[in-house]
Amino acid sequence: MSPLSSTVKGEAPSVSFEFFPPKTETMANRLWDTVERLQPMAPDFVSVTYGAGGSTRERTHDTVRRIAQETSLSPAGHLTCVGATKEEVLSVAEDYWDAGVKHIVALRGDPPAGMGEKFEQYPGGFRDSIDLIQGIREHRPELGRCFEISVSCYPELHPESQGWDAEIAFLKAKQDAGADRAITQFFFEPQVYLNFLEKARAGGVTMPIVPGIMLQPNFKGLKRIAALCGSSLPDWLHELYEGLDEDEETRELVTANVAADLCRQLSDEGVSNFHFYTLNRAGLALSTCRLLGLKPNSAKAA
Ligand code: FAD
16 A cells, blocks of 8 residues: 555645643643644644633633644634523633624533533523624624634434424524634544535535544543533444553544544545644644644645
């Protein structure tokens, strides 16, 4: 097998990376090391997730602003409707704009731990992700109109979904409210994404739907998150990680190969953009990109 036959076909794919805001100085050092090492991959954008509590939020804002100010990357700040009034959420968007952050991932979000299972609209807050997108678009039109807005979508349905028709209609409504791109929840079977794409296109969703690729080498952790968000873990994945609980090094190699293989199969179907849930781990994201044939700055060159 020639070395190139293991990479994706045609042009190098476009990638984006998701980070979470660091809680400690050690985690912050690791994130900045990750940012520096991934920067040469010339991602389309990098995004930073948003938590429910005040201090997590400050860490998200600081991280997003720092990426804008100290790197050549295009950062996107995640924003949710949880626990804040419309004015508070929109003032974060304004601060982002002033700091050079022109991209928002607009989400409804989940209630903070211990605050019940169901999302409740905060008094004076946004009702749902559509209300949030509209709020951003209408806020100071010279600024709101210019933001790039990404949203979430769920190829295996969101746990609160009322079925496929409602799910696709809801995604279309996000597009109609002003969303530019949807990023999927993670999945492991290419057909899951392809079936979803077909349903979304048939339902009038024309915006790019970028597959979200999970890079979680801790299989126990992955099982926990998957159970919460409704992503299925195929039997072959359980088998691949079986007996590796104490062997982190091998789990990482398996994780990068599983992710790259998924991307290659999607690429064969014409997919050329991938969003990686990096969990702030440079090595895994880098090795996955390498397995896809992406080299420093090759995405930009392509
Ligand atoms: P929405 O897409 O607005 O709604 C979730 C689902 O509820 C819909 O898919 C649909 O099934 C149903 N629904 C809601 N309203 C209606 C309606 N009117 N009609 C029909 N169906 C409806 N969480 C965080 O806290 N911080 C983050 O930074 C974060 N980043 C994320 C990034 C991505 C790419 C993804 C996929 C998820 C992220 N999440 C994040 C998780 C997300 O907050 C949860 O999944 C949450 O439960 C839903 O938020 P949402 O914006 O996806 O919701």
